[in-house]
Amino acid sequence: MAGTSWITSTPTGIHLPGPDVWVDPSQPAARSLITHGHADHARGGHGQVITTAETAAIMALRYGEAPDTQHAELRQEIPLGDGVSATFFPAGHVLGSAQILLQRAGERIVVTGDYKRRPDPTCLPFEPVPCDVLITEATFGLPVFTHPPILGEMARLLEARATHPNRCVLVGAYALGKAQRVIAELRRAGYNQPIYLHGALARMCALYEELGVSLGPLKLVEGHSREDLAGQIILSPPSALNDRWSRRLPDPITAMASGWMRVRQRAVQRNVELPLIISDHADWTELTNTIQELRPGEVWVTHGREEALVHWCRTRQIRARALDLAGYDDEDD
Amino acid sequence: MKAFSTLIDRLIYTRSRNEKRDLIAAYLRTAPDPDRGWALAAMTGALDFPAVKSAAIRKIIGERVDPVLFALSRDYVGDTAETVSLLWPTPDAAERVGSEPTLSETVTALAGMTRASVLRELPLLLDRLDANGRFALLKFATGAMRIGVSARMAKLAFAHAFDVSSDDVEEMWHALQPPYAELFAWAAGGEEKPDASALPVFRPFMLAVPLEEREIDLSQFAAEWKWDGIRVQLVHMGGETRLYSRGGDDITGAFPDVAADFSLPAVLDGELLVRGAHQGGEEGGAASFNALQQRLGRKQVSAAMLAEYPAFVRLYDILVDGAEDVRALPWTQRRARLEALMPRLPASRFDISALIEAADFSALATLRDNARDAAIEGLMLKLRDSPYVPGRRVGLWYKWKRDPLTADCVLMYAQRGSGKRSSFYSDYTFGCWTAPPEEGGEIVPVGKAYSGFTDEELKWLDSFVRKHTVQRFGPVREVEKTLVVEVAFDSIHDSKRHKSGLAMRFPRIARIRKDKPAAEADLVETLRRQIV
Numbered sequence: 001m002a003g004t005s006w007i008t009s010t011p012t013g014i015h016l017p018g019p020d021v022w023v024d025p026s027q028p029a030a031r032s033l034i035t036h037g038h039a040d041h042a043r044g045g046h047g048q049v050i051t052t053a054e055t056a057a058i059m060a061l062r063y064g065e066a067p068d069t070q071h072a073e074l075r076q077e078i079p080l081g082d083g084v085s086a087t088f089f090p091a092g093h094v095l096g097s098a099q100i101l102l103q104r105a106g107e108r109i110v111v112t113g114d115y116k117r118r119p120d121p122t123c124l125p126f127e128p129v130p131c132d133v134l135i136t137e138a139t140f141g142l143p144v145f146t147h148p149p150i151l152g153e154m155a156r157l158l159e160a161r162a163t164h165p166n167r168c169v170l171v172g173a174y175a176l177g178k179a180q181r182v183i184a185e186l187r188r189a190g191y192n193q194p195i196y197l198h199g200a201l202a203r204m205c206a207l208y209e210e211l212g213v214s215l216g217p218l219k220l221v222e223g224h225s226r227e228d229l230a231g232q233i234i235l236s237p238p239s240a241l242n243d244r245w246s247r248r249l250p251d252p253i254t255a256m257a258s259g260w261m262r263v264r265q266r267a268v269q270r271n272v273e274l275p276l277i278i279s280d281h282a283d284w285t286e287l288t289n290t291i292q293e294l295r296p297g298e299v300w301v302t303h304g305r306e307e308a309l310v311h312w313c314r315t316r317q318i319r320a321r322a323l324d325l326a327g328y329d330d331e332d333d
Numbered sequence: 334m335k336a337f338s339t340l341i342d343r344l345i346y347t348r349s350r351n352e353k354r355d356l357i358a359a360y361l362r363t364a365p366d367p368d369r370g371w372a373l374a375a376m377t378g379a380l381d382f383p384a385v386k387s388a389a390i391r392k393i394i395g396e397r398v399d400p401v402l403f404a405l406s407r408d409y410v411g412d413t414a415e416t417v418s419l420l421w422p423t424p425d426a427a428e429r430v431g432s433e434p435t436l437s438e439t440v441t442a443l444a445g446m447t448r449a450s451v452l453r454e455l456p457l458l459l460d461r462l463d464a465n466g467r468f469a470l471l472k473f474a475t476g477a478m479r480i481g482v483s484a485r486m487a488k489l490a491f492a493h494a495f496d497v498s499s500d501d502v503e504e505m506w507h508a509l510q511p512p513y514a515e516l517f518a519w520a521a522g523g524e525e526k527p528d529a530s531a532l533p534v535f536r537p538f539m540l541a542v543p544l545e546e547r548e549i550d551l552s553q554f555a556a557e558w559k560w561d562g563i564r565v566q567l568v569h570m571g572g573e574t575r576l577y578s579r580g581g582d583d584i585t586g587a588f589p590d591v592a593a594d595f596s597l598p599a600v601l602d603g604e605l606l607v608r609g610a611h612q613g614g615e616e617g618g619a620a621s622f623n624a625l626q627q628r629l630g631r632k633q634v635s636a637a638m639l640a641e642y643p644a645f646v647r648l649y650d651i652l653v654d655g656a657e658d659v660r661a662l663p664w665t666q667r668r669a670r671l672e673a674l675m676p677r678l679p680a681s682r683f684d685i686s687a688l689i690e691a692a693d694f695s696a697l698a699t700l701r702d703n704a705r706d707a708a709i710e711g712l713m714l715k716l717r718d719s720p721y722v723p724g725r726r727v728g729l730w731y732k733w734k735r736d737p738l739t740a741d742c743v744l745m746y747a748q749r750g751s752g753k754r755s756s757f758y759s760d761y762t763f764g765c766w767t768a769p770p771e772e773g774g775e776i777v778p779v780g781k782a783y784s785g786f787t788d789e790e791l792k793w794l795d796s797f798v799r800k801h802t803v804q805r806f807g808p809v810r811e812v813e814k815t816l817v818v819e820v821a822f823d824s825i826h827d828s829k830r831h832k833s834g835l836a837m838r839f840p841r842i843a844r845i846r847k848d849k850p851a852a853e854a855d856l857v858e859t860l861r862r863q864i865v
């Protein structure tokens with residue numbers, strides 16, 4: 001096992017030399033398998049793209065209709081050539097996100113892409129896929145990262161809104177996935193008021209709705225007065241939190257929905273007053289539990305804090321190594 | 334402990350000072366005794382547990398968490414207390430001994446630990462807390478709260494919480510020990526005010542307000558120089574001598590030479606200065622502030638320091654004379670008392686701030702403008718009838734600073750501000766030419782300023798920065814070197830901090846010189862000539 005000469009990792013991404021197919025390449029490639037729609041995994045300019053229908057729709061929204069897209073049905077093996085096949089399984093990260101099982105001559109390699117194990121009303125849950133080699137993410141690959149239950153975070157958000165009727169709560173949330181999950185969780189917590197959006201979030205929310213994820217009443221901030229916005233919950237991309245755009249809002253309580261909010265200094269640096277620890281990535285417990293559950297012969301760690309996870313595997317007699325992939329960006333997840 | 338750790342957590346994320354004060358006040362009103370007293374002590378840095386040090390905490394976590402994983406986590410988080418609070422393995426309910434401790438139970442337990450017992454007892458305490466509780470405990474146990482709350486703010490919050498005078502709180506504060514039972518009994522319980530009159534404690538300073546564009550009548554006001562040292566309060570009571578800084582910090586240890594020479598029962602107010610010709614100060618007179626800085630912030634002072642930078646106090650006022658509190662007396666009477674006291678003080682260590690005679694206000698203005706002594710910051714004007722009252726009161730004492738020096742500098746870098754200014758580029762680094770540009774000079778930084786401009790000017794500067802960015806380094810933007818700003822500053826000194834070798838005191842942006850091309854900004858050499 002794990003001679004695995006049929007798969008290589010280069011700084012550009014994971015490559016299958018036989019059929020000449022890439023997984024989430026950071027450079028334009030002739031044929032690519034895409035795990036999910038985040039810009040650091042799904043780039044524009046590829047030739048043929050094989051991905052789930054939802055991810056294809058997200059990519060089309062971002063980059064325009066791709067010339068050659070093949071929709072991957074979940075759990076259906078797709079032959080790639082040279083004896084290699086790919087099968088997509090839900091990863092629980094964002095709408096359309098998938099893990100990819102690569103098989104050749106009985107050998108099974110799973111690329112998790114980004115994933116999480118917590119329930120998320122906006123996407124299908126992660127399915128554990130037995131494998132010989134697990135290629136895992138490690139965005140939150142340090143034991144200080146344990147994400148609390150999301151209900152508690154929603155309660156803090158709603159409490160902040162209720163106690164400050166003359167201000168608004170401005171939540172920084174990544175445009176794909178996080179924003180829609182926060183909205184869906186607010187609805188689940190019984191919040192039925194309109195939620196206001198920064199213009200940059202509108203198209204993705206509309207696409208989620210189109211793909212069957214209902215988000216309730218949404219409005220654009222644009223065109224509303226300070227008075228209208230007092231007492232409201234507003235979502236914006238993290239980059240807009242401290243930018244000129246936010247000056248139009250009524251004394252916003254700056255919140256941020258991110259796994260990084262677990263570390264106080266990260267929140268303080270970004271001038272966040274209400275840190276919401278909400279992540280679409282596996283925390284340390286999920287990462288290590290998943291490895292223990294799958295018991296792969298070998299673990300390859302792609303991006304994030306690889307060192308700690310590799311160390312953890314080795315102390316448990318699991319072969320592990322870090323892959324040096326460039327171009328993955330974890331800043332606002 | 335929960336209420337306290339929630340308070341700490343909120344304070345860390347709250348930016349507005351008023352909101353911080355309200356959070357603390359709400360806690361102080363509702364928390365039980367003596368928890369709230371300990372909380373006040375924790376926030377003002379008044380607690381010390383000699384057995385609970387970082388080394389012990391690292392040893393304890395090392396027995397519970399893989400050291401490699403701890404080291405990687407610590408590197409990422411950047412703070413040992415926070416890392417430990419996050420990594421601490423929460424015991425199963427069955428293994429837990431005891432429920433969550435109260436803050437006073439926690440303080441008592443910490444105080445009872447020895448270097449030997451801490452390794453066994455601290456873990457039992459941490460087991461009974463959640464992550465926020467562990468963080469708060471480790472922070473105050475190691476004496477490094479850093480929650481953006483000054484001792485002053487905590488005291489103001491106390492006064493606010495119980496609607497009592499902050500002057501009273503300030504004065505009693507220094508006479509009491511945590512958990513300040515008498516303070517709470519008085520403010521919250523309606524009992525008698527504690528008496529600090531016979532103790533060698535700090536008494537709040539009387540401060541001056543700036544004299545803006547107005548003339549005053551010299552028959553009612555006395556004038557003296559405003560010396561550029563540090564305000565100091567000398568206390569000798571009950572056989573003990575203390576020196577306090579303006580904020581009430583005990584700085585006796587940094588100035589043992591002064592303390593040793595003060596043994597009259599009294600409380601005096603003066604300016605601490607360093608004698609000598611450093612940085613151009615007159616021989617035997619007061620050196621500039623820069624010389625004094627050599628002595629500041631040191632817990633221990635070497636004999637060489639004492640010899641090279643001998644400190645002395647130029648006295649302004651008297652608060653307590655023997656056993657008599659004279660603060661309610663008019664300034665003229667206090668001044669007479671102080672003059673009467675002078676012969677009993679060693680002249681090498683103490684002198685009196687001389688009064689300035691001037692025929693009228695315009696003569697005084699001339700005197701002020703001609704004062705070029707480096708140790709003079711400007712003038713003080715004191716109402717002859719004024720009592721000595723804490724803080725700033727309009728109409729009693731005025732400070733009239735010398736006109737600032739100015740320089741035309743070129744904007745180089747800008748950084749975002751904090752709080753309400755976090756969406757603006759409001760912190761500016763500016764520079765001057767090493768040589769005229771036509772002779773191949775370059776612009777090097779000479780200082781930083783984040784005040785002086787109006788709201789309108791800030792908006793304009795912010796938009797200039799955004800439109801003229803040439804490079805970004807994290808939160809900092811480098812801008813095109815085209816904008817000239819007139820920078821005002823009180824004085825300028827040698828420094829290794831900037832490449833130019835100069836450092837300004839109180840630099841601020843006085844004007845934006847859109848009219849002036851960058852090539853006509855000042856030379857570093859021109860600024861250097863203003864060092865006095």
Ligand SMILES: [Zn+2]
Binds near residue numbers: 036038041093114
């Ligand atoms: Zn992602």
